[in-house]
Amino acid sequence: MRIILMAVLALPATAFxxxxxSQPGIGDGVSVTxxxxxITGLESGSVxxxxxxxxxxxxxxNANFFWDDTNNRxxxxxxxxxxxxxxxxxxxxxxxxxxxxxxxIGTVVAGNGSEAAPSYxxxxxxxTGIFRAAASQLGFVVAGAEKMRLVHxxxxxxxxxxxxxxxxDVNGNAQFGSGATKSTFxxxxxxxxxxxxxxxxxxxxxxxxxxxxxxxxxxxxxAVTTDTTNTFTAPAEANAGCCMDVINIDTVDTITLDANPxxxxxxxxxxxxxxxxxxxxxxxxxFPIDALVANTCN
Numbered sequence: 001m002r003i004i005l006m007a008v009l010a011l012p013a014t015a016f017x018x019x020x021x022s023q024p025g026i027g028d029g030v031s032v033t034x035x036x037x038x039i040t041g042l043e044s045g046s047v048x049x050x051x052x053x054x055x056x057x058x059x060x061x062n063a064n065f066f067w068d069d070t071n072n073r074x075x076x077x078x079x080x081x082x083x084x085x086x087x088x089x090x091x092x093x094x095x096x097x098x099x100x101x102x103x104x105i106g107t108v109v110a111g112n113g114s115e116a117a118p119s120y121x122x123x124x125x126x127x128t129g130i131f132r133a134a135a136s137q138l139g140f141v142v143a144g145a146e147k148m149r150l151v152h153x154x155x156x157x158x159x160x161x162x163x164x165x166x167x168x169d170v171n172g173n174a175q176f177g178s179g180a181t182k183s184t185f186x187x188x189x190x191x192x193x194x195x196x197x198x199x200x201x202x203x204x205x206x207x208x209x210x211x212x213x214x215x216x217x218x219x220x221x222x223a224v225t226t227d228t229t230n231t232f233t234a235p236a237e238a239n240a241g242c243c244m245d246v247i248n249i250d251t252v253d254t255i256t257l258d259a260n261p262x263x264x265x266x267x268x269x270x271x272x273x274x275x276x277x278x279x280x281x282x283x284x285x286x287f288p289i290d291a292l293v294a295n296t297c298n
Contacts, residue, residue: 045069045079115139115146133162201230203255207246208233217249218271230255232262232279232286240283247276262286 039048045067046060066075075081078088113119113131118141121129125143133139136152139162149158158164160171174185200217201207207216207230218230235242248255248271257269257277264285269277269292276293279286 115141116144200249203250203253204229206231206233216244216246218246218255219249229258229268231258231260234262235281235283235286237283239281241281243278243280243289245276245278246271248273263288 042048042060043062046062047065047067048058048060049065051057051059062079064077066079066081067073068075068081071081073081073083074085076085076087077090078086080086110119113129115131115133116127118127118129118131118139120131121127127144128142129140131139131141133146133149138150139146140148140150146162147160149162149164150156151158151164154164156164156167156169158169158171159174161169170185172187176184200219202219207218246257251273253273255271257263257265257271259265259268262285263279264287269288271277271292277288278290280289281287
């Protein structure tokens with residue numbers, strides 16, 4: 001038996017229920033079709049839902065669930081949604097393969113993610129982004145491959161390595177500076193320094209040094225078999241604070257930097273092949289700043 005009501009039913013906004021369809025009479029095997037249903041007393045934007053499933057009662061709660069039909073916006077916890085989906089309180093949980101959530105204060109909690117599928121990615125590059133590599137560790141991924149890792153417990157940042165052993169641990173070449181003045185640390189630990197005003201000086205000649213950031217390359221030229229003395233010209237007053245690197249580019253002989261009024265060193269500085277030393281100016285004299293270090297003659 002099927003009953004079709006073509007008239008409009010006007011019902012109050014308070015909870016109501018159709019009769020128990022399991023009771024005798026109008027019960028099993030009977031279907032009811034309502035062509036139009038009007039419930040009076042509702043506020044605009046009310047969304048009806050079942051409040052008591054056992055009785056079929058329905059109700060509304062605009063303060064917590066509201067539809068703005070004019071602007072096509074849904075409000076959860078607000079009756080004045082400002083966006084297509086507006087949640088004003090509580091936590092929104094997105095539960096897929098790994099649960100994620102957005103708190104009422106805007107905190108976003110994502111799943112751990114992985115190298116192949118980072119938690120934070122991009123619509124056009126889903127395999128590029130950030131994921132939780134381990135406890136208190138962030139992995140940075142490009143095209144599905146981890147390129148950098150930050151370890152909270154040590155504060156170390158690794159580039160090209162997932163186990164950084166220093167504050168900055170680079171597995172590969174690292175360059176500092178810009179253009180032709182870049183210096184390079186190679187993957188094998190070699191330091192290649194590049195500076196402006198590079199100059200090669202024959203052994204025994206005076207080192208003229210009035211350019212900031214220059215490299216003075218001293219070459220014994222193989223013509224001498226004993227130590228050769230090099231002295232400095234006095235720096236210009238305007239060069240106060242300038243520094244330069246002095247390198248013995250000879251592969252056999254030792255070069256001696258003579259301590260004199262222009263080179264204010266406690267004693268002569270002997271430079272074996274490929275040694276390098278940095279000297280700086282106070283506008284009157286040159287002073288050795290760092291101890292001698294080995295260099296590759298580059």
